Amino acid sequence: MFSFCVDPASLDGMAWMACYLTTGKHMAIYTSLFTVLLLLAITAPSALLFGFLGASSARSHFPPLSWIGKAYIAIVRGVPDIAFFLFFVIALDQLFEWIRHEIKCPDWEAEIWQGNDFVVCDIAKLPLGNSPQWVHETYGFFLAVLTFAIVFGAFAANVLYGAMRAVPHNQLETAESYGMNRRQVFWRILVPQMWVFALPGLSNLWMVLIKATPLLFLLGVEDIVYWARELGGSKTARFTDYPHGDWRMWYFLALLVFYLLFTRVSEIVLDKVMRKLTHGQATLGGEAQRKAA
Amino acid sequence: MSCWETIADYGLRSVGIGERVLPREGYTLCQQFTLIGSGMIWNIYFGVLALCSGFFLATAVALGKASKNPVLQKASAWFIFLFRGSPLFIQFFFAYFLFLTLKPISPFFNPFTSAWLGALIVLFLNTAAYSGEIFYGALQSVPRGDIEAADAYGMSGWSRFKRITWPTMLRLAWPAYTNEAIFLFHATTLVYFSGFPAWQQRGDALYYANFFADKTFNPFVPYPILAFYFILLTLCIIGLFGLINRRLNRHLPQDTRSKMKLKLNLIR
Numbered sequence: 001m002f003s004f005c006v007d008p009a010s011l012d013g014m015a016w017m018a019c020y021l022t023t024g025k026h027m028a029i030y031t032s033l034f035t036v037l038l039l040l041a042i043t044a045p046s047a048l049l050f051g052f053l054g055a056s057s058a059r060s061h062f063p064p065l066s067w068i069g070k071a072y073i074a075i076v077r078g079v080p081d082i083a084f085f086l087f088f089v090i091a092l093d094q095l096f097e098w099i100r101h102e103i104k105c106p107d108w109e110a111e112i113w114q115g116n117d118f119v120v121c122d123i124a125k126l127p128l129g130n131s132p133q134w135v136h137e138t139y140g141f142f143l144a145v146l147t148f149a150i151v152f153g154a155f156a157a158n159v160l161y162g163a164m165r166a167v168p169h170n171q172l173e174t175a176e177s178y179g180m181n182r183r184q185v186f187w188r189i190l191v192p193q194m195w196v197f198a199l200p201g202l203s204n205l206w207m208v209l210i211k212a213t214p215l216l217f218l219l220g221v222e223d224i225v226y227w228a229r230e231l232g233g234s235k236t237a238r239f240t241d242y243p244h245g246d247w248r249m250w251y252f253l254a255l256l257v258f259y260l261l262f263t264r265v266s267e268i269v270l271d272k273v274m275r276k277l278t279h280g281q282a283t284l285g286g287e288a289q290r291k292a293a
Numbered sequence: 294m295s296c297w298e299t300i301a302d303y304g305l306r307s308v309g310i311g312e313r314v315l316p317r318e319g320y321t322l323c324q325q326f327t328l329i330g331s332g333m334i335w336n337i338y339f340g341v342l343a344l345c346s347g348f349f350l351a352t353a354v355a356l357g358k359a360s361k362n363p364v365l366q367k368a369s370a371w372f373i374f375l376f377r378g379s380p381l382f383i384q385f386f387f388a389y390f391l392f393l394t395l396k397p398i399s400p401f402f403n404p405f406t407s408a409w410l411g412a413l414i415v416l417f418l419n420t421a422a423y424s425g426e427i428f429y430g431a432l433q434s435v436p437r438g439d440i441e442a443a444d445a446y447g448m449s450g451w452s453r454f455k456r457i458t459w460p461t462m463l464r465l466a467w468p469a470y471t472n473e474a475i476f477l478f479h480a481t482t483l484v485y486f487s488g489f490p491a492w493q494q495r496g497d498a499l500y501y502a503n504f505f506a507d508k509t510f511n512p513f514v515p516y517p518i519l520a521f522y523f524i525l526l527t528l529c530i531i532g533l534f535g536l537i538n539r540r541l542n543r544h545l546p547q548d549t550r551s552k553m554k555l556k557l558n559l560i561r
Contacts, residue, residue: 079479079520082479082482086506090512228386
């Protein structure tokens with residue numbers, strides 16, 4: 001990267017470090033920090049969407065729909081989340097391949113489950129066997145995002161379900177007495193009011209989501225954990241210009257600091273948002289603000 | 294091979310008793326139930342020991358954070374922030390590589406690189422930080438009247454803490470602490486997926502569930518079995534903590550007792 005990096009063996013101290021930290025592979029670990037941010041940026045809104053669907057179907061007056069919603073909320077809560085991550089990645093992959101298989105190869109004779117193998121016809125494979133590397137990586141990332149969205153959607157559904165029930169019931173009854181139908185009450189009265197009640201739970205969820213991002217590593221995405229293990233392992237002079245011992249401890253220390261900073265910043269921002277939202281509200285927080293002013 | 298033989302062979306496989314190799318074929322329902330259940334031994338081991346030891350450190354940390362001494366207060370606050378602000382997964386990795394680096398220095402550190410001790414220490418510190426925060430919150434909401442009444446009775450220092458402050462703190466914190474316990478047990482599944490190696494394929498429940506899912510390429514059997522075991526475990530924890538909750542609240546009139554409201558929507 002720098003002009004003085006031509007012969008690393010002759011460098012020492014800061015110069016060596018500067019060159020070492022800007023090698024191509026280190027650029028990859030910095031990019032993977034953005035993968036984490038990208039994951040958060042995509043997952044947070046889609047989990048919120050899943051959560052909203054889950055919560056509103058749990059409230060539904062049509063029993064099967066409300067059972068589905070409630071089961072969705074309940075199941076994810078009783079079981080370790082990491083088990084879901086491991087489960088959904090395979091299950092979703094097989095589901096997609098099976099659907100494509102049914103559409104593309106209708107006259108396939110053999111069983112799909114052959115003993116311990118899952119076999120679909122070649123053109124139904126996802127991604128196709130001959131597609132380039134980036135397609136495989138993008139597909140893996142897409143599966144990971146979907147998994148995160150499903151699992152965190154259940155948590156969000158739980159929060160939103162609670163928030164919907166926290167909206168004063170008189171408000172809904174008043175709306176009904178004004179002649180609004182169920183749908184109007186839901187969209188005009190319930191949904192606009194529930195966010196204040198949902199925010200503490202959702203900000204908590206955001207913290208949890210940040211702390212769940214290293215689990216990407218388990219889903220087979222080349223994320224920061226993967227690169228920290230790769231780069232930190234001891235290197236001999238035969239394979240690299242920058243030989244060093246086992247530095248994985250320092251790499252993970254850096255990751256630890258990264259996450260601490262990230263949660264600290266989020267905490268400060270969410271505090272600000274909460275203060276804005278509670279301003280003037282008839283809640284304890286709003287009252288405390290009024291007194292302090 | 295009947296199911297009883299499988300149970301005899303693999304029931305204690307996770308602690309090294311029984312058959313040496315994991316099953317190579319068949320992967321029957323019985324095998325999966327037995328092996329995943331045997332893995333639960335480790336989950337319970339980690340959970341129970343970390344919870345019991347973490348309880349005491351958590352009390353100390355909560356008192357430290359609430360104390361007037363600025364050094365103690367800062368130290369406790371930083372401890373809580375350090376373990377609550379970073380992912381447990383990264384903490385496991387960091388601790389493992391830290392112990393690995395310390396290993397050449399002294400043979401004293403040898404056991405720390407294996408999961409039974411190293412991961413236990415991480416879980417102990419982690420749960421101490423999380424429950425410390427819970428206890429701190431409860432400590433802040435101990436009614437002032439209770440303390441004043443204790444003062445009026447002439448209690449102070451240790452006896453006031455032991456008889457009034459601490460029981461009230463526990464009573465207020467208990468529902469949240471139950472949650473923490475449940476999630477601690479869930480968190481134990483991370484151990485063998487971070488740096489800590491599963492020696493001789495002696496792993497926890499998720500390790501075996503993952504083993505079967507990899508071998509059969511069918512996630513629809515092992516993971517629901519794992520879920521079944523964990524839901525069972527969760528119910529046991531709720532039952533046990535409910536009993537303790539009843540004891541903590543036994544002096545209160547029926548209608549003012551704090552109900553166990555469980556909000557299971559946290560992971561770390």
